[in-house]
Amino acid sequence: MMSFRNLNLINPIVRAVTEAGYSKPTEIQYIAVPHILAGRDIIGHAHSGTGKTAAYAMPILQLLKRNTPDHKEIRTLILTPTRELVLQLEESFKVYSKYLPLSQLSIFGGVLSGSQLAALRKRVDILIATPERLLDLVSQRYIDLSKIEILVLDEADRMLDMGFADDVKKILKLVSQKRQTLFFSATLPPDVQKFADAMLKNPVEITVNPTPSPMHTINQSVYFVEKTKKTDLLINILQDVSILRSLVFTRTKQGADRLVKQLERTGIFAAAIHGNKSQMARQQAVEDFRNSKIRVLVATDIAARGIDIEELPYVVNYELPDVPEIYVHRIGRTGRAGIQGTAVSFCDEGERSDLTNIQKLIGFIMPVEKFQYIH
Template sequence: MSFKNLNLINPIIRAVTETGYSKPTEIQHSAIPHILMRRDILGCAPSGSGKTAAFAMPVLQLLKKNTTEHKEIRTLILTSTSDRVLQIEEDIKVYSKYLPLSLLSIIDGASTGSQLAALRKRVDILISSPEKLLDLVSQRHIDLSKIEILILDETDKMLDLGFVSDLKAILALTPKKKQTLFFSAVMENHIRKFAEGILKNPVEITVSPKQSIDQANEQPVYFGEKKTDLTNDTIQDLSILSTPKQNKTFQYIN
């Protein structure tokens, strides 16, 4: 399966393949077609499984279908922390490289004046934590009444951080008719109950943690009878030590 088989448009395929990725992950393969059909999603997949791309690429495509001039916020992405906001922003900038779409992040430490100036212009996608968003909502700087797509990222972490009431307050400000994408690393009972209260006939997608861990954490193991064997024969081998993106485990046999 390639990204072309997921009915993604060429500008998005071009952007993602330029990053070096040629095949979608399991969560991407399962979620993207349903998101393009404007279905609500209840997704459970571990960290590192590709959830950001799973919602970002199809949402960009849906927004691309209508790029008329506007001043409303069309898509809202809520996540747990400012660090995560910046991660999502960076990924979306990559996937939207060849698309005429605007993006704004609300984060700690950013100039309030510059954020307000950006909000007065076109905003296709707004990314924020619940707390930061409500700060601007309370000052009447943000209108969520025209939201077309709502994405809850790392919902388990947002609930653990005590954002339940904030999330409910934000949801009450969004239109009833919208597409909601709900993603979590785990699906405990309280998380599922929260999801059931906001999703409409969702497609449920679950990715096994084991598969993602096996793919992401391949660890070569080197054996030796003495520590000096590894010191002399392996640790001094700079080509092994400098192998990119590989964690190495050294085990000694007593």
């Protein structure tokens, strides 16, 4: 059986991850760790739950331990788009570095505390930051990025979706061109791939995208409906008051906002979450949804990542995704813990090929529902 020792990881790291309950490397860890230890740039295409963070954290810690000069410069920079992700990464690095003499610091929007300023004046091996806050502190000359040895972009697609592309480009000009760059993204649409290609040198491309079969506890069906009639159909479905909570997916931020306004005109309480919403607004919307203050949450795929709501009975694909795997992740938010869930999809004429690709992936032809237009 493959073990962490087979990856040539040092004992302090193996001990820390073993104590944390890790029994063996995941697929992305098995593939990525040797390449990162060898100094290669990486494009990692992997969703949450694949062990992606440990795949880059473990070798980074080992590389930093291998060469520990007496320094004050920041050696590794990890960029991620939100405060929640910064805190998640901070917790993970604390676990993996438990037995190593390496320092780390996290910064995100808000007031920089005295303890953080003190840490920046001493030694920071690993800095985890949101792009906007990082540039703010660079402009105030609290942070120097010129000696960065390893740069990580985590949740890169979400970072670009939230409008951080220009900030990331500014940061790239501030870090050493001799750096090692690790680029991780859950999806790789053309714009994200192009962004990665521009900043990486001869990267190793790793795709770990397990597609779980939709669970037998999810009732899936499809409505063939004209594009202009989708809102009528959704309102018709939501008039069933027994549907306590519905998560509705749109492709675009503008579409999500427009749909919320249309629903609220009919008395259906809803909120939208997407990259243009502030962190506070997204958190409030999810909390209101969780507490049933609103019945409907309209989301784009990237903004919906990380939402974990128990007893979510209904998922609606208002617009079908053009990447079939995304469909699986969307509907996987219902039907959990053995509780029956429902996932319905709206398919207009222009989405027929998307539906075909989805059904090919899941190996299942969805039953067709009939819709009586409301006049």
